[in-house]
Amino acid sequence: MEGGGVDHLAEERQKSRFDVDEMKIVWAGSRHAFEVSDRVARLVASDPAFRKDNRNLLSRKELFKNTLRKAAYAWKRIMELRLTEEEAAKLRFFIDEPAYTDLHWGMFVPAIKGQGTEEQQQKWLPLAYKMQIIGCYAQTELGHGSNVQGLETTATFDPQTDEFIINSPTLTSSKWWPGGLGKVSTHAVAYARLIVNGQDHGVHGFIVQLRSLDDHMPLPGITVGDIGMKFGSGAYNTMDNGVLRFDHVRIPRNQMLMRVLQVTREGKVVQSDVPRQLIYGTMVYVRQTIVSDASSALSRAVCIATRYSAVRRQFGSQKGGPETQVIDYKTQQSRLFPLLASAYAFRFVGEWLKWLYTDVTQRLQANDFSTLPEAHACTAGLKSLTTSATADAIEECRKLCGGHGYLTSSGLPELFAVYIPACTYEGDNTVLLLQVARFLMKTVSQLGSGKQPVGSTAYMSRAEHLMQCRCSAQRVEDWLKPDVVLEAFEARALRMSVACAQNLSKFSNPEEGFAELSADLAEAAIAHCQLIVVSKFVEKLQQDIPGQGVKQQLQTLCFVYSLHLLHKHQGDFLSTGCITPKQASLANEQLRSLYSQVRPNAIALVDAFNYTDHYLGSVLGRYDGNVYPTLYEDAWKDPLNDSVVPDGYHEYLRPVLKQQLRNARL
Numbered sequence: 019m020e021g022g023g024v025d026h027l028a029e030e031r032q033k034s035r036f037d038v039d040e041m042k043i044v045w046a047g048s049r050h051a052f053e054v055s056d057r058v059a060r061l062v063a064s065d066p067a068f069r070k071d072n073r074n075l076l077s078r079k080e081l082f083k084n085t086l087r088k089a090a091y092a093w094k095r096i097m098e099l100r101l102t103e104e105e106a107a108k109l110r111f112f113i114d115e116p117a118y119t120d121l122h123w124g125m126f127v128p129a130i131k132g133q134g135t136e137e138q139q140q141k142w143l144p145l146a147y148k149m150q151i152i153g154c155y156a157q158t159e160l161g162h163g164s165n166v167q168g169l170e171t172t173a174t175f176d177p178q179t180d181e182f183i184i185n186s187p188t189l190t191s192s193k194w195w196p197g198g199l200g201k202v203s204t205h206a207v208a209y210a211r212l213i214v215n216g217q218d219h220g221v222h223g224f225i226v227q228l229r230s231l232d233d234h235m236p237l238p239g240i241t242v243g244d245i246g247m248k249f250g251s252g253a254y255n256t257m258d259n260g261v262l263r264f265d266h267v268r269i270p271r272n273q274m275l276m277r278v279l280q281v282t283r284e285g286k287v288v289q290s291d292v293p294r295q296l297i298y299g300t301m302v303y304v305r306q307t308i309v310s311d312a313s314s315a316l317s318r319a320v321c322i323a324t325r326y327s328a329v330r331r332q333f334g335s336q337k338g339g340p341e342t343q344v345i346d347y348k349t350q351q352s353r354l355f356p357l358l359a360s361a362y363a364f365r366f367v368g369e370w371l372k373w374l375y376t377d378v379t380q381r382l383q384a385n386d387f388s389t390l391p392e393a394h395a396c397t398a399g400l401k402s403l404t405t406s407a408t409a410d411a412i413e414e415c416r417k418l419c420g421g422h423g424y425l426t427s428s429g430l431p432e433l434f435a436v437y438i439p440a441c442t443y444e445g446d447n448t449v450l451l452l453q454v455a456r457f458l459m460k461t462v463s464q465l466g467s468g469k470q471p472v473g474s475t476a477y478m479s480r481a482e483h484l485m486q487c488r489c490s491a492q493r494v495e496d497w498l499k500p501d502v503v504l505e506a507f508e509a510r511a512l513r514m515s516v517a518c519a520q521n522l523s524k525f526s527n528p529e530e531g532f533a534e535l536s537a538d539l540a541e542a543a544i545a546h547c548q549l550i551v552v553s554k555f556v557e558k559l560q561q562d563i564p565g566q567g568v569k570q571q572l573q574t575l576c577f578v579y580s581l582h583l584l585h586k587h588q589g590d591f592l593s594t595g596c597i598t599p600k601q602a603s604l605a606n607e608q609l610r611s612l613y614s615q616v617r618p619n620a621i622a623l624v625d626a627f628n629y630t631d632h633y634l635g636s637v638l639g640r641y642d643g644n645v646y647p648t649l650y651e652d653a654w655k656d657p658l659n660d661s662v663v664p665d666g667y668h669e670y671l672r673p674v675l676k677q678q679l680r681n682a683r684l
């Protein structure tokens with residue numbers, strides 16, 4: 019995307035065999051999405067107010083104030099330029115700094131939209147859209163995060179005053195972690211146990227004002243603050259994750275989000291037609307967005323590692339000629355190219371998940387709740403799979419960049435520090451896999467009942483065939499047949515689920531069995547989720563994809579993704595009898611040949627992400643590949659190099675050195 023200057027990667031770019039501009043459109047999702055993204059990325063990159071290369075040098079207070087400044091300036095630009103919702107979201111994305119706005123737009127607004135009645139939406143959403151109030155999502159407590167039903171905060175109905183009394187009865191009931199809560203939010207959707215007439219009706223959401231809209235002071239009964247520094251120096255510390263306690267705080271009855279359950283003026287609790295699980299709906303929405311974020315974070319790390327691997331040379335000089343580019347080492351390719359393929363795979367599965375979410379939302383509006391369990395299982399499972407893979411991949415990219423990857427200026431340490439909590443927030447990844455496993459066990463148990471599995475489990479309707487089929491691959495080329503690959507993944511996923519179900523049936527108490535077998539169940543869930551990613555990639559290839567060579571590149575990447583998984587999880591495929599050792603070896607041979615096909619296109623494939631140097635924030639990943647002079651110049655800018663002799667020399671170095679001199683003289 020960058021222009022001007024000498025292009026040290028020009029030769030690499032000439033090697034590519036496909037239309038990069040068309041691939042940019044495929045990556046963005048549509049021509050419109052590409053144009054918006056491209057325009058907004060340039061806008062951010064060219065505005066010095068969005069500078070971010072100094073983040074690691076700021077103290078926590080300076081860092082946080084700087085984030086407030088950027089968020090306020092971004093809001094001003096959004097208003098001045100009359101940006102659409104889509105453009106505004108892109109602007110926040112390219113500013114590339116976790117902030118309270120993520121939670122305001124990403125969770126507070128969706129919670130009101132999903133769980134509020136029409137009337138509540140009409141009252142609160144306009145205020146939130148104009149940012150006249152700023153909100154957060156206050157669910158997790160000091161004592162409970164995963165176990166939402168274990169939350170302790172109470173909301174007790176007082177029929178005399180028509181209010182709820184929100185209270186934190188124990189230390190462990192303190193809200194703990196919500197982003198934007200610590201220093202910014204004026205309001206929260208706070209989750210608390212609904213108590214009416216002494217009866218506990220489980221956890222529900224309540225809109226609670228936390229701070230005065232005049233002077234930002236906490237309202238009476240509210241204790242609120244930041245929970246302290248998190249992993250890494252800059253990174254996620256731009257966010258004010260907070261602690262919050264309620265001391266009998268009173269809110270009007272109509273501030274309970276009442277789409278799922280209503281409490282009347284008389285104190286009657288009325289369940290609507292909407293299923294209880296909708297209280298968890300905001301999490302379904304956010305998990306879906308996190309899958310798309312995974313492809314962004316992964317593609318970013320891969321872009322840095324790929325460009326640098328083409329610039330970096332090590333060993334292999336022949337007759338004084340240049341040394342080997344490290345990207346030409348087969349080991350480098352076998353570590354890097356599967357990550358490149360994963361970035362594309364996650365992009366496409368993210369697109370599909372967005373479609374699934376939109377579809378389920380439309381059905382919910384028409385009171386059709388039938389696809390909610392499928393949406394929950396897919397969002398939970400894919401969130402878990404893609405974030406775990408991306409977190410591991412960012413670290414792998416750091417190692418792929420050798421020593422320089424460890425420098426902050428590579429951009430990788432900060433990306434890693436910002437990214438890894440995605441494995442925990444919005445549902446711990448193991449806890450989420452176990453949700454998928456429950457869904458799978460339910461589906462398997464119904465297989466004989468005549469109920470046809472649909473959606474992501476539709477393959478289970480061919481259980482009879484998949485349980486005994488044998489893979490037909492006999493030659494290396496057979497592993498380039500989508501049907502062969504898909505069937506191997508389907509058979510593996512089904513057989514692992516069925517094996518778990520058979521083992522579960524040996525327990526007289528199913529919950530005890532589930533706990534005992536949970537490690538196997540999590541593996542079965544992973545196999546199922548990997549199948550979804552592979553099948554959505556294959557489906558993508560069935561679409562009409564214009565552009566010279568574009569589809570062919572995607573085909574290559576699809577097989578790299580699938581066959582690398584097959585190689586990595588050979589144990590599963592072999593032990594379930596889905597493939598033979600000979601077929602595993604043929605698949606690996608095919609994979610090696612695919613790496614050679616990716617090699618000349620690698621730089622163009624990462625160029626297709628269309629990232630600006632500003633967004634990448636990496637000296638190693640610069641578009642022009644001009645790495646060494648920039649690294650060298652940057653080093654001198656470190657504050658430690660402000661003086662030649664360091665502060666502290668006279669107090670702490672000189673006396674030691676003099677001491678050595680005296681000892682030597684003795």
Ligand SMILES: CCCCCCCCCCCCCCCCCC(=O)SCCNC(=O)CCNC(=O)[C@H](O)C(C)(C)COP(=O)(O)OP(=O)(O)OC[C@H]1O[C@@H](n2cnc3c(N)ncnc32)[C@H](O)[C@@H]1OP(=O)(O)O
Nearest residue numbers: 114115116120164166167295298394432433436443444445
């Ligand atoms: C270099 C710079 C880079 C800069 C980058 C800048 C950008 C970065 C910004 C990123 C911002 C990200 C912000 C992060 C926000 C994090 C927010 C949070 O964590 S918020 C906090 C997030 N917290 C968490 O995620 C907590 C995780 N825990 C949970 O979700 C639940 O407690 C549970 C699901 C584990 C158990 O639930 P529980 O009820 O105890 O037990 P059961 O199992 O018995 O389930 C009962 C029934 O319900 C069903 N069902 C369940 N869930 C759902 C659902 N969602 N839907 C529908 N259904 C659902 C389930 O299937 C079952 O059905 P059935 O079988 O009866 O038919």
Ligand SMILES: Cc1cc2nc3c(=O)[nH]c(=O)nc-3n(C[C@H](O)[C@H](O)[C@H](O)COP(=O)(O)OP(=O)(O)OC[C@H]3O[C@@H](n4cnc5c(N)ncnc54)[C@H](O)[C@@H]3O)c2cc1C
Nearest residue numbers: 155156157158162163164195196197439442443444445448
């Ligand atoms: C950066 C960040 C931002 C966050 N933002 C918000 C926010 O805005 N709003 C909000 O409400 N919350 C937020 N959270 C909280 C987050 O949602 C929770 O931390 C998360 O859901 C995990 O819950 P936990 O901390 O209770 O983990 P725990 O459940 O205590 O996990 C600890 C370990 O126990 C294991 N474990 C737990 N239960 C089971 C089980 N049933 N079976 C097997 N293993 C199990 C887990 O796998 C994990 O290894 C945020 C967290 C972070 C880190």
